Amino acid sequence: MTVTTTEAWNIVRRHLPEKRFKHTVGVRDTAIQLAQHYQVDEKKAELAAIVHDLCKYFNIDEMKQGLATVGEHHWATCGSELLHAPYCAIYVEKELGIKDNDVLQAIRSHTTGRAAMSPLEQVVFVADYIEPNRSFLGVDEARKYATVSLDAACLFSLTNTIQYLLSKKSPIHPYTVEAYNYYTLKGEQKG
Numbered sequence: 001m002t003v004t005t006t007e008a009w010n011i012v013r014r015h016l017p018e019k020r021f022k023h024t025v026g027v028r029d030t031a032i033q034l035a036q037h038y039q040v041d042e043k044k045a046e047l048a049a050i051v052h053d054l055c056k057y058f059n060i061d062e063m064k065q066g067l068a069t070v071g072e073h074h075w076a077t078c079g080s081e082l083l084h085a086p087y088c089a090i091y092v093e094k095e096l097g098i099k100d101n102d103v104l105q106a107i108r109s110h111t112t113g114r115a116a117m118s119p120l121e122q123v124v125f126v127a128d129y130i131e132p133n134r135s136f137l138g139v140d141e142a143r144k145y146a147t148v149s150l151d152a153a154c155l156f157s158l159t160n161t162i163q164y165l166l167s168k169k170s171p172i173h174p175y176t177v178e179a180y181n182y183y184t185l186k187g188e189q190k191g
Contacts, residue, residue, distance in 0.1 A: 002097045008050045015054055024053055026131030034123045038150055048106040048124045055088040063087040078171040085111040112175040113158055115182035122150040129157045155183035
C-alpha cells in the first residue's frame, strides 16, 4: 500500500533540514497550482512534489551503489548533485510503496529533465525550478513562462541551467541536453 500525503509529509520532514523542507513546501504548492492550470492530476503532482527531494541528503556512496545495482551508473558521471532524483524514485517505490509510474518518473527527472516529458513530469520539473523560495537570475522570467506553456517553461529552465553549468565548466547530464534539444525542436515546429 502506498503512503498518504500526510504520511509522506511526516517522512520528508524527518529527513530534510528546515531550508530544504521550506523548498519542498514551495515545490508542492507550485506543483498544485501548475497542475490545476494545466489540468494535470493534482494528487499525483502533490505526491511527487512532496517526496522529490526525500533522498537529497542520503549517503552519496549508498545512492551510487543503489543506482549501479539497477545498471544506472551514468548518474554519477556528472557529479553527486543529481543522484538523489533517480535514487529517490527507487527508494520511494521500495520503502514507501509508491508504485505509480507517472509519479516515479516525475521524481526521477526533476533535476535533469528529459526529452518528451509527460505533463506531470513537466509540472514537477518546473515547480522545482520556480518555487517561491528560489531567487536566481532568470527565475522571474521562468515564472512568467510557466503561466503560458509548460513546454516554454521547460525550455527556458533547461536553457538557463545549461548556461549556468557551462559558466561553471560543470558537466551536463545527457538527459538535460536531450531535453533541451527536444523542446527547442518542438518549439521550432510550432513556430
